[in-house]
Amino acid sequence: MGLKVPYVTNYLTEHCGDDAFATLEGYEAKGGYATARKVLRGSTPESVIELMKTSGLQGRGGAGFLTGLKWSFMPKGAEKPKYFCVNADESEPGSFKDRLLLERAPHKMLEGILIGAFAVGAAKTFIYIRGEYAEPAKQVQRAIDAAYAKGYLGKNVLGTGFSHDVVLHRGAGAYICGEETGLLESLEGKKGQPRKKPPFPAEHGAFGMPTTVNNVETFCHVPHILANGAEWFRGIGTEKSPGTTIFGVSGHVARPGLYELPLGTRLDEIVFEHAGGVPGGRKVKGVIPGGMSMPILPAGQLDVPMANEFLRERKTMLGTGGIMVMDETTCMVRASCVISYFFRDESCGQCTQCREGTGWLHKIVTRLERGAGSLDDIALIEDVCSKMEGQTICAFSDAAVWPLQGMLRHFREDFELHVRHQKCPFPESFEL
Amino acid sequence: MVITPELRSRIEAAMRSYPHKRGALLPALHLVHEQAGHVTPETARELAALFDLRPAEVMEVVHFYNMFYDRPQGRHHVYVCTNLPCSLRGARGLLRALEAHLGIEPGETTQDGRITLGHEECLGACAYAPMMRIDGTYHEDLDVEEAKRILDALE
Numbered sequence: 001m002g003l004k005v006p007y008v009t010n011y012l013t014e015h016c017g018d019d020a021f022a023t024l025e026g027y028e029a030k031g032g033y034a035t036a037r038k039v040l041r042g043s044t045p046e047s048v049i050e051l052m053k054t055s056g057l058q059g060r061g062g063a064g065f066l067t068g069l070k071w072s073f074m075p076k077g078a079e080k081p082k083y084f085c086v087n088a089d090e091s092e093p094g095s096f097k098d099r100l101l102l103e104r105a106p107h108k109m110l111e112g113i114l115i116g117a118f119a120v121g122a123a124k125t126f127i128y129i130r131g132e133y134a135e136p137a138k139q140v141q142r143a144i145d146a147a148y149a150k151g152y153l154g155k156n157v158l159g160t161g162f163s164h165d166v167v168l169h170r171g172a173g174a175y176i177c178g179e180e181t182g183l184l185e186s187l188e189g190k191k192g193q194p195r196k197k198p199p200f201p202a203e204h205g206a207f208g209m210p211t212t213v214n215n216v217e218t219f220c221h222v223p224h225i226l227a228n229g230a231e232w233f234r235g236i237g238t239e240k241s242p243g244t245t246i247f248g249v250s251g252h253v254a255r256p257g258l259y260e261l262p263l264g265t266r267l268d269e270i271v272f273e274h275a276g277g278v279p280g281g282r283k284v285k286g287v288i289p290g291g292m293s294m295p296i297l298p299a300g301q302l303d304v305p306m307a308n309e310f311l312r313e314r315k316t317m318l319g320t321g322g323i324m325v326m327d328e329t330t331c332m333v334r335a336s337c338v339i340s341y342f343f344r345d346e347s348c349g350q351c352t353q354c355r356e357g358t359g360w361l362h363k364i365v366t367r368l369e370r371g372a373g374s375l376d377d378i379a380l381i382e383d384v385c386s387k388m389e390g391q392t393i394c395a396f397s398d399a400a401v402w403p404l405q406g407m408l409r410h411f412r413e414d415f416e417l418h419v420r421h422q423k424c425p426f427p428e429s430f431e432l
Numbered sequence: 433m434v435i436t437p438e439l440r441s442r443i444e445a446a447m448r449s450y451p452h453k454r455g456a457l458l459p460a461l462h463l464v465h466e467q468a469g470h471v472t473p474e475t476a477r478e479l480a481a482l483f484d485l486r487p488a489e490v491m492e493v494v495h496f497y498n499m500f501y502d503r504p505q506g507r508h509h510v511y512v513c514t515n516l517p518c519s520l521r522g523a524r525g526l527l528r529a530l531e532a533h534l535g536i537e538p539g540e541t542t543q544d545g546r547i548t549l550g551h552e553e554c555l556g557a558c559a560y561a562p563m564m565r566i567d568g569t570y571h572e573d574l575d576v577e578e579a580k581r582i583l584d585a586l587e
């Protein structure tokens with residue numbers, strides 16, 4: 001199954017089409033590990049964190065937290081071992097960018113890890129990869145083994161006195177293990193149920209030790225930033241959201257796939273120019289801009305730069321950059337049904353609001369989809385949503401609510417038509 | 433004894449990668465599944481002894497994760513992704529066709545023990561839909577006929 005190379009590449013993905021790039025020799029031939037070598041030999045940890053802060057890199061795992069700032073939260077000194085975790089759980093529906101990097105650029109991720117570990121003084125990195133990613137896991141393990149053999153990992157890396165170990169850890173199929181404290185629990189061999197915060201991972205993380213969790217793509221930006229400087233990085237993207245990201249476009253488009261583009265690229269440009277728009281001359285009805293947890297935008301609102309400062313004005317967010325396009329045949333109640341099923345299925349069940357709420361939402365949306373719902377049911381969805389937001393251990397409950405609120409904000413009419421007709425009025429919609 | 437000396441030494445090697453040995457529980461369960469396909473009560477007891485846990489604690493973990501099983505499965509796991517991007521591109525039709533082809537419902541195993549069929553949430557292949565995962569391998573950009581051929585070729 002050859003993984004498809006992005007239609008548009010930039011610094012992150014530029015050699016991903018070349019099989020050799022996944023090998024250590026191939027990566028070195030393109031200048032790989034030169035930056036880590038320079039940093040470990042000639043920089044101080046403080047200067048790396050300072051540069052990362054100046055670069056303004058926002059984490060690419062969904063929440064967009066500033067990476068340099070997160071690294072600076074790690075305690076200084078070496079009383080306790082400190083850890084790094086790579087979040088390679090990638091299970092946000094609509095997201096498939098990390099898989100490409102894991103499979104085609106594993107050494108770039110390892111170089112980013114090495115630089116970051118040096119900066120925060122981490123002794124070990126755990127790469128938490130979703131269990132279904134068996135092929136990417138093989139590539140990553142191969143890369144780790146090669147890096148050890150060449151002295152990039154292990155004791156006394158490149159004779160610098162810095163030591164670092166990397167352990168690949170496979171998950172086993174649970175969306176909630178992508179939430180960073182669910183990930184930590186799972187890493188410790190437990191059910192992946194998120195932890196109450198505080199304490200935050202920088203204080204009490206994996207196995208009780210100070211830990212930083214970052215996404216795969218986040219780590220892949222690091223060598224480029226260290227090599228070219230913060231100014232260079234800030235020159236790409238928008239003022240507040242620098243750099244590129246890898247957008248994944250799926251659904252009703254002519255060219256579904258990956259596109260590495262600067263943050264701030266307009267959504268309509270990505271959907272129509274890059275991905276070729278909807279095939280068959282049909283029109284777009286709505287687009288989910290950042291993975292399934294993010295609220296949908298209707299066709300009239302696609303003229304928005306893909307960066308959080310602009311998307312927030314339209315009550316949605318960049319998330320993981322997973323763009324799902326739905327054409328005019330799509331029944332939004334049916335889409336809501338699929339969405340609410342997912343969240344009901346994946347709730348870890350610790351918080352009553354989330355466990356019960358996701359069940360209720362799915363039940364009500366299903367009833368409406370079948371034409372057996374009432375106008376009160378639509379109000380009930382809103383009521384249940386309002387009780388589930390912002391009151392739970394983790395952000396999963398919010399993520400379950402946002403997409404449905406977006407659906408009601410922009411496609412309330414679809415729901416009302418189901419009540420009025422007592423059946424689905426969109427005969428050409430995708431099958432359920 | 434389910435956990436052979438060889439398996440046991442692999443589990444012990446995994447334990448050395450973690451500050452606490454319990455970190456190796458998921459790796460150990462993956463190894464058990466590779467070898468035996470599911471976790472029996474006896475396996476759970478043996479794992480519990482290795483990890484200083486109670487068997488119920490091991491089973492709790494088994495039940496939490498979709499890729500671990502407490503009962504026998506087909507020789508191959510065939511999972512069609514039915515999340516939204518895949519559904520938009522015909523995943524439900526594909527799943528129905530495979531149900532009819534195999535004569536089983538999602539969650540069931542063919543009588544010859546060859547295939548367990550199911551549907552799964554997003555597998556990170558949304559642009560290459562519809563798709564299915566067979567054990568550790570992804571099959572993407574499928575049409576029904578091709579998917580049937582792939583199933584027919586499974587041992």
Ligand SMILES: Cc1cc2nc3c(=O)[nH]c(=O)nc-3n(C[C@H](O)[C@H](O)[C@H](O)COP(=O)(O)O)c2cc1C
Nearest residue numbers: 059060061087089090091178179180214215218395
């Ligand atoms: C329900 C839920 C699922 C998540 N899934 C993922 C995921 O699969 N991959 C990921 O990198 N981050 C995921 N996150 C975000 C992580 O909690 C965390 O913010 C991120 O890994 C931090 O990395 P970053 O700062 O580099 O973005 C998820 C968050 C929530 C609430």
Ligand code: SF4
Nearest residue numbers: 348350351354392394
């Ligand atoms: S919000 Fe939901 S997923 Fe998160 S901890 Fe509570 S029950 Fe679990």
Ligand code: FES
Nearest residue numbers: 513518555557558
């Ligand atoms: S929705 Fe099927 S792989 Fe993402």
